[in-house]
Amino acid sequence: MPIVDEPVHPAWLPPGAWRPITGRRVRVTGEGLLVRTVLAELRAAGATLVETDGDVEFGLGGDPALDGEGFEIVRRDGRTLIRAAAPHGLLHSLFHLLREAPAGRYRPAVDRRMVDHWDNVDVHPVMGQVERGYAGGSLFWRAGEPRRDLPRVAAYARLLAACGVNAVALNNVNVHATETRLLTDRLAEVAELAAEFRRYGIRVHLSVSFAAPVHHGLPGADPLDDRVVAWWAEATRAVYEMIPDFGGYLVKADSEGQPGPFTYGRSHADGANLLAGALAPHGGVVHWRAFVYNHRQDWRDRSVDRARAAYDHFTPLDGAFRDNVVVQVKHGPMDFQAREPVAPLIAAMPATRLAVEVQATQEYTGQQRHLCYLAPMWSSLLRGTDGPAIAGVAAEMVAVANTGDDPFWTGHPLAQANLYAFGRLAWDHTLDPVTILDEWTGLTFPGASPALRATLHAVMDGSWQTYERYTAPLGVGFMVRPGHHYGPDVDGYEYTPWGTYHHADRDGVGVDRTVATGTGFTGQYPQPWASIYESAADCPDELALFFHHLPYGHVLRDGRTVIQHIYDTHFAGAAETAEMRRRWQTISDEVPTELFRRVAGLLNEQVRSAEEWRDQINAYFLRKSGVPDEHGRPIY
Numbered sequence: 001m002p003i004v005d006e007p008v009h010p011a012w013l014p015p016g017a018w019r020p021i022t023g024r025r026v027r028v029t030g031e032g033l034l035v036r037t038v039l040a041e042l043r044a045a046g047a048t049l050v051e052t053d054g055d056v057e058f059g060l061g062g063d064p065a066l067d068g069e070g071f072e073i074v075r076r077d078g079r080t081l082i083r084a085a086a087p088h089g090l091l092h093s094l095f096h097l098l099r100e101a102p103a104g105r106y107r108p109a110v111d112r113r114m115v116d117h118w119d120n121v122d123v124h125p126v127m128g129q130v131e132r133g134y135a136g137g138s139l140f141w142r143a144g145e146p147r148r149d150l151p152r153v154a155a156y157a158r159l160l161a162a163c164g165v166n167a168v169a170l171n172n173v174n175v176h177a178t179e180t181r182l183l184t185d186r187l188a189e190v191a192e193l194a195a196e197f198r199r200y201g202i203r204v205h206l207s208v209s210f211a212a213p214v215h216h217g218l219p220g221a222d223p224l225d226d227r228v229v230a231w232w233a234e235a236t237r238a239v240y241e242m243i244p245d246f247g248g249y250l251v252k253a254d255s256e257g258q259p260g261p262f263t264y265g266r267s268h269a270d271g272a273n274l275l276a277g278a279l280a281p282h283g284g285v286v287h288w289r290a291f292v293y294n295h296r297q298d299w300r301d302r303s304v305d306r307a308r309a310a311y312d313h314f315t316p317l318d319g320a321f322r323d324n325v326v327v328q329v330k331h332g333p334m335d336f337q338a339r340e341p342v343a344p345l346i347a348a349m350p351a352t353r354l355a356v357e358v359q360a361t362q363e364y365t366g367q368q369r370h371l372c373y374l375a376p377m378w379s380s381l382l383r384g385t386d387g388p389a390i391a392g393v394a395a396e397m398v399a400v401a402n403t404g405d406d407p408f409w410t411g412h413p414l415a416q417a418n419l420y421a422f423g424r425l426a427w428d429h430t431l432d433p434v435t436i437l438d439e440w441t442g443l444t445f446p447g448a449s450p451a452l453r454a455t456l457h458a459v460m461d462g463s464w465q466t467y468e469r470y471t472a473p474l475g476v477g478f479m480v481r482p483g484h485h486y487g488p489d490v491d492g493y494e495y496t497p498w499g500t501y502h503h504a505d506r507d508g509v510g511v512d513r514t515v516a517t518g519t520g521f522t523g524q525y526p527q528p529w530a531s532i533y534e535s536a537a538d539c540p541d542e543l544a545l546f547f548h549h550l551p552y553g554h555v556l557r558d559g560r561t562v563i564q565h566i567y568d569t570h571f572a573g574a575a576e577t578a579e580m581r582r583r584w585q586t587i588s589d590e591v592p593t594e595l596f597r598r599v600a601g602l603l604n605e606q607v608r609s610a611e612e613w614r615d616q617i618n619a620y621f622l623r624k625s626g627v628p629d630e631h632g633r634p635i636y
């Protein structure tokens with residue numbers, strides 16, 4: 001029996017969002033699956049479909065330079081004319097009309113804009129149904145079985161398409177035994193899901209285990225062994241027989257216990273090229289993750305630096321990957337912290353196709369209990385505000401999904417904006433996060449009043465920096481509870497093998513990653529960033545403790561000492577959170593009751609948690625340093 005959830009929140013596609021279409025005479029020419037999708041959407045939106053002289057006309061025959069997904073909007077004599085070179089462009093243009101996009105030419109900044117699910121088929125004993133999932137169970141599987149709520153999958157595909165996403169990986173990068181079968185005897189489950197996504201122009205990818213051949217009876221998985229090559233070729237042929245537009249494989253290899261080519265003395269290029277070879281005849285790609293580091297490090301040994309690992313492993317392989325390999329790099333060198341510099345690997349692989357991965361699921365940014373609008377972080381990384389820009393270098397953008405079977409899709413209803421913003425920023429790297437929030441507000445809350453808009457800006461625009469203020473200071477990162485990663489635990493990871501340290505002592509705090517006296521990590525950056533980060537005087541404050549071990553009395557660029565900055569930001573962050581809660585109460589009449597209540601409840605938890613963070617961090621540093629707060633506020 002399919003498992004069906006009722007009722008589900010419409011997110012950014014409620015009926016009211018279709019007002020620019022409803023009641024209009026619309027003409028559509030062209031054929032094929034995606035054109036049929038456009039027609040079905042128009043009908044559902046209450047458009048009148050006509051054969052000639054529409055107020056709105058969708059047609060093919062646009063400039064081939066618009067490629068597969070671009071389109072042009074022309075407005076003439078009160079009519080709107082849309083031309084695309086291919087049906088996929090027509091589908092995107094439809095959703096652009098809902099945003100009341102002005103006339104002009106539109107093309108995505110990168111060809112693939114992907115969402116990676118960390119969904120398990122079986123419930124994992126520690127990680128559950130969805131690893132780092134904060135939005136209920138999986139949309140695809142429950143307790144080992146396919147859920148088969150295909151209307152919900154279709155509704156999801158539609159939301160993704162409407163923000164510009166065109167690829168989805170269905171299962172967790174940590175591939176356990178059951179999930180290896182998705183590639184073989186459970187492929188029909190994948191095909192069923194792929195059919196729903198296909199109608200919205202989204203190709204389906206699978207995470208696979210490098211050791212899959214071993215799970216299926218081979219003695220090993222050596223990428224240079226002919227039997228292994230033949231196994232992958234045959235498995236992949238069978239996948240394409242059932243799913244002709246299958247996207248490809250996503251692989252986490254030699255990372256956090258996942259198998260990989262190192263077992264056989266082979267390189268990551270050997271490993272990636274093996275799978276790329278199997279996929280190439282069918283037009284598929286392999287996303288090969290660069291998240292490779294030693295998770296069994298000796299915390300006593302300060303010469304080892306986890307931040308260096310991806311660059312050290314992968315830059316020697318630049319140019320060695322086949323054309324259909326995409327090396328997928330996390331945006332920062334560590335692990336999705338609220339603040340990290342951009343990963344230096346991103347600027348160091350000119351001969352390799354790169355995808356940059358961000359984390360919409362809020363593992364380290366409040367777990368969808370805290371409101372944390374992430375578009376400002378992603379936008380500043382794309383633009384290169386404090387480091388080398390991602391825009392223009394990354395060939396693809398990827399987000400770890402924040403969705404699940406929660407009625408609001410994302411647990412925290414306002415976390416929907418993160419998924420929406422990811423899609424929009426991946427499509428257009430230059431969009432301003434404030435503008436994206438306006439767009440999202442207009443779609444999600446049709447007819448939103450100025451007061452509602454103002455309140456959403458007040459509680460969301462600065463929420464990432466608020467979160468940063470009450471958690472780990474000045475870019476040092478972590479300080480979370482080991483395991484589940486929610487809430488403060490300053491020394492939780494300090495003496496563990498995970499490579500995530502802050503090195504606080506009575507004199508100072510931070511990790512010396514300089515070339516002069518530290519791990520040499522700053523040397524992985526191109527100029528001028530290598531010099532900027534190397535110098536404690538020039539390094540941006542928010543990254544000060546990521547790059548330097550600084551005395552508590554060190555004066556930052558903003559004129560405050562490190563210790564006073566810690567105290568001030570923690571008091572400010574907690575106070576801002578209380579203000580967010582107060583503001584939210586002012587719009588109780590402006591949003592649906594259930595949504596209002598859900599957010600109000602979560603803000604109570606956020607205020608509680610922010611105060612806990614404030615007090616633990618401040619108490620820890622007062623006790624270590626013995627330096628009192630200049631303003632004499634309570635520290636315990």
Ligand code: GCU
Binds near residue numbers: 132252291
């Ligand atoms: C983090 C996260 C893991 C995840 C890993 C990854 O370390 O805590 O759950 O598997 O990232 O990105 O592979």
